[in-house]
Amino acid sequence: MEGWGRSGWGTWSAERPLELIHPNGAVVTPLLYADRMGRASLIPMSSQVALGERPLDGKSATARTTHGGTTLLWHLTFHKARMGIGFKVEEFGEWGLRYWVAFCLSGDQWLRASPSTFTSTSAGMRVCTAAAPLLVSAHDTPEAVAEEFEREGYFYLASRAEAGRCLALRFNLEETPTLSLTAAPEAQNAPEAQNAPGPSPPRHRPKPPLARPIDAPGAPLQAVHDVMAWNHVFDLINQRPYTVLTRAWNSRKFGGFGVWMNDIIYNAHLWGLFDAAKAKQNLEAVFAFQTEAGNFPCLVTGRDAWVDRSQPPIVSFVVAGLEARHPGAGFVRDGFAALLRNHDWWWEHRVPDDLPLVVYGTTPGVGSGLYAGTKLGAKNESSMDNMAVHDPAPFDAERGLLLSYDVGLNALLALDGECLATMAETLGETATAARLRARSSAQKAAIQTHLWDEERGIFANRLVSGAFVEPLAPTSFYPMVAGATSPEQVDALLAGWLDAPHHFGGAPGLPSSARHQPAYGDNVYWRGRIWAPHNFWTIQGLRRMGRHTRADQLADMGWSLFASGWAHRQCGENYHAETGAITDQPDTDPFYAWGALLPALKVAAQVDVTPWDGLRLAAPMAEPVGPIATSLGPLHMEGPALNVTWQGGAFSTSASAITHLQPLPGGVAFTLPPGEASWLAPPDDTTVTVDGMRRDGLHGRIPLSARTAPTRVEIIRRQG
Numbered sequence: 001m002e003g004w005g006r007s008g009w010g011t012w013s014a015e016r017p018l019e020l021i022h023p024n025g026a027v028v029t030p031l032l033y034a035d036r037m038g039r040a041s042l043i044p045m046s047s048q049v050a051l052g053e054r055p056l057d058g059k060s061a062t063a064r065t066t067h068g069g070t071t072l073l074w075h076l077t078f079h080k081a082r083m084g085i086g087f088k089v090e091e092f093g094e095w096g097l098r099y100w101v102a103f104c105l106s107g108d109q110w111l112r113a114s115p116s117t118f119t120s121t122s123a124g125m126r127v128c129t130a131a132a133p134l135l136v137s138a139h140d141t142p143e144a145v146a147e148e149f150e151r152e153g154y155f156y157l158a159s160r161a162e163a164g165r166c167l168a169l170r171f172n173l174e175e176t177p178t179l180s181l182t183a184a185p186e187a188q189n190a191p192e193a194q195n196a197p198g199p200s201p202p203r204h205r206p207k208p209p210l211a212r213p214i215d216a217p218g219a220p221l222q223a224v225h226d227v228m229a230w231n232h233v234f235d236l237i238n239q240r241p242y243t244v245l246t247r248a249w250n251s252r253k254f255g256g257f258g259v260w261m262n263d264i265i266y267n268a269h270l271w272g273l274f275d276a277a278k279a280k281q282n283l284e285a286v287f288a289f290q291t292e293a294g295n296f297p298c299l300v301t302g303r304d305a306w307v308d309r310s311q312p313p314i315v316s317f318v319v320a321g322l323e324a325r326h327p328g329a330g331f332v333r334d335g336f337a338a339l340l341r342n343h344d345w346w347w348e349h350r351v352p353d354d355l356p357l358v359v360y361g362t363t364p365g366v367g368s369g370l371y372a373g374t375k376l377g378a379k380n381e382s383s384m385d386n387m388a389v390h391d392p393a394p395f396d397a398e399r400g401l402l403l404s405y406d407v408g409l410n411a412l413l414a415l416d417g418e419c420l421a422t423m424a425e426t427l428g429e430t431a432t433a434a435r436l437r438a439r440s441s442a443q444k445a446a447i448q449t450h451l452w453d454e455e456r457g458i459f460a461n462r463l464v465s466g467a468f469v470e471p472l473a474p475t476s477f478y479p480m481v482a483g484a485t486s487p488e489q490v491d492a493l494l495a496g497w498l499d500a501p502h503h504f505g506g507a508p509g510l511p512s513s514a515r516h517q518p519a520y521g522d523n524v525y526w527r528g529r530i531w532a533p534h535n536f537w538t539i540q541g542l543r544r545m546g547r548h549t550r551a552d553q554l555a556d557m558g559w560s561l562f563a564s565g566w567a568h569r570q571c572g573e574n575y576h577a578e579t580g581a582i583t584d585q586p587d588t589d590p591f592y593a594w595g596a597l598l599p600a601l602k603v604a605a606q607v608d609v610t611p612w613d614g615l616r617l618a619a620p621m622a623e624p625v626g627p628i629a630t631s632l633g634p635l636h637m638e639g640p641a642l643n644v645t646w647q648g649g650a651f652s653t654s655a656s657a658i659t660h661l662q663p664l665p666g667g668v669a670f671t672l673p674p675g676e677a678s679w680l681a682p683p684d685d686t687t688v689t690v691d692g693m694r695r696d697g698l699h700g701r702i703p704l705s706a707r708t709a710p711t712r713v714e715i716i717r718r719q720g
Contacts, residue, residue, distance in 0.1 A: 011061070011230065020076070027105070030085070031149075033150075035154060041065075041146070042146055048065060070094065072089060087178065088177065088178035105127060106166040108121055131171070133170050138160075154172070220603050221603050224603065227595065228267065233250070238285075238288070242257075242267075246593065253301075258301040259286060259300045262533070266594045272318075274628075290342065296338075298380055309380055312413075316343065316415075319339060321610070332426060358413060360401075379402065387526040391471060392469050407447065407460060417440035447484040448486065456496075457496045459485075477493060502516050508578070512527065523584075524585065529575060535597065538554065542554070558602065566599075570591065571593075572590060573589040573590075606637060625638075626645075632668065658713075666719075668715050685717055
């Protein structure tokens with residue numbers, strides 16, 4: 001596990017969220033045994049595990065487990081190379097003497113150094129428990145410990161030992177209804193673990209919350225971090241950390257690791273709110289599998305590789321945002337060449353005729369992945385496999401093309417080219433920038449004309465043979481994010497479709513099929529259910545078109561939908577489009593990473609970074625936001641006016657929004673969009689200019705006139 005030592009102890013196991021691993025190889029695996037059912041559990045991800053809050057400082061975590069009717073509350077702590085894990089009983093399901101908790105120490109040879117101290121032979125780790133175990137036994141693996149409990153029960157003593165490659169430190173809840181363990185390198189002389197004093201808990205009592213209430217200040221940002229942190233693991237096969245889609249799929253479905261392209265890219269975007277390094281780890285997990293042809297593969301797992309397909313080209317947009325949030329981290333410098341190859345691949349392999357538009361497909365003769373060369377394989381490339389818009393599309397097996405111009409794909413590819421052109425200009429590659437801009441402009445024009453269904457007043461997929469596709473999806477709103485719409489088209493999209501309850505409007509959110517069409521009633525995966533990525537691109541498009549009020553409404557609706565599940569610590573892969581239920585269908589995962597896009601969109605209503613607005617802050621502030629990563633460093637905001645605090649200072653303004661906020665030597669600059677009169681309250685020791693003219697205020701406030709055009713403001717600290 002060389003190369004990730006800087007990460008220290010963590011919940012790195014994808015299969016077991018409470019298993020703690022250190023880069024030197026030491027592993028601590030909690031195990032539960034309920035005698036009433038004769039079953040042991042190594043606590044895999046399941047409905048019996050609720051994952052709690054992980055504060056933004058990364059120093060702690062909470063969780064709750066239920067096994068055999070007994071509920072335990074767990075608390076984890078992390079401090080550099082040290083780790084602590086402990087539990088206390090919240091509810092007994094049987095006599096505590098018959099319910100056992102074992103901490104399995106593995107990954108090295110372990111020795112008992114004292115009644116409650118254990119050391120590893122080569123990993124150099126020291127583990128201390130707050131009470132001496134009632135029994136210590138030796139095994140080959142934690143799985144062997146579980147198997148012995150189930151075969152022999154808790155009275156079995158033949159495996160008792162003082163040393164072994166896997167030592168099980170066994171405790172029962174009669175003797176230790178609360179217990180803690182600490183671990184640290186021996187050189188750091190880890191402190192002895194101490195249990196909190198107190199009597200055994202009653203058999204029934206109210207359970208304390210695992211995390212802050214969903215209506216608490218900062219809850220949306222904290223929710224994003226919780227989902228990302230719990231799903232961030234270490235890929236043992238490829239020897240790198242990344243953020244899984246869901247822990248539940250890692251082994252059973254994927255064979256040890258799984259990289260769905262778009263899912264991992266969304267994870268990079270979400271980590272960007274907090275941590276540039278973790279964002280980059282997810283990008284690297286995708287870039288590592290780029291093919292010689294140039295595409296980022298649709299899927300690579302421990303069992304299969306879909307290299308004949310890609311997924312919608314969202315990477316350049318995400319990289320542009322990461323670069324803006326974390327200048328100097330090298331996202332554009334390190335990624336541009338790979339991004340350009342992926343972008344050009346679409347134009348080399350997915351153009352069916354002379355129009356500057358592309359289609360989905362599966363490249364003939366490339367790889368041997370499941371579904372390669374089939375219509376299903378081509379639909380996989382959309383990441384929305386069974387969406388109804390694909391039903392009418394013919395499949396050209398000889399060319400491997402789905403013969404339908406997908407409006408969402410073309411909008412995202414045009415945006416991809418636009419973002420890449422800006423990167424090329426930044427890197428001094430002017431000829432490449434010009435080529436990209438020309439192609440994206442032609443593509444946008446074709447979207448605006450060829451994919452606009454005048455009769456229905458909406459963008460729609462169109463067969464290569466000419467007919468518009470009857471089924472519709474939220475991808476019809478994606479041309480807004482590419483800037484490929486006229487104001488009149490945006491008005492028609494909103495009035496006729498996004499705001500219409502019988503089409504895509506109304507609570508609890510944006511369905512994946514129009515409500516008046518047959519696929520809506522299917523309620524199966526991408527046929528009718530609500531998905532966070534659809535919300536993400538539709539809201540981004542509304543903001544690019546300046547429809548911020550409508551974007552805020554959709555973001556609020558998405559947060560309410562998310563919060564209904566998050567109250568039970570569920571983050572839905574998708575949701576029922578009428579009830580908002582997550583687990584009403586067996587093929588929906590209840591802790592899926594990209595579900596965190598919904599709370600992130602709620603945060604983005606106040607703080608966001610986009611290619612069109614730069615760093616944008618908006619009021620009114622219903623609650624504080626931050627710290628959130630920006631080009632100014634960690635930024636905090638609170639309201640109702642925009643009270644902005646960052647590492648270099650603070651200011652306030654009554655303006656409803658500011659855009660293009662950026663650091664300057666000794667201060668900041670930002671743009672005031674057109675709007676009503678307002679005021680600015682800068683620090684006392686600064687000089688303020690508005691469109692280049694110095695402005696002074698009275699009693700600390702500078703009046704700002706009503707504006708019909710954008711206005712640039714600079715706040716610079718005075719010297720001396």
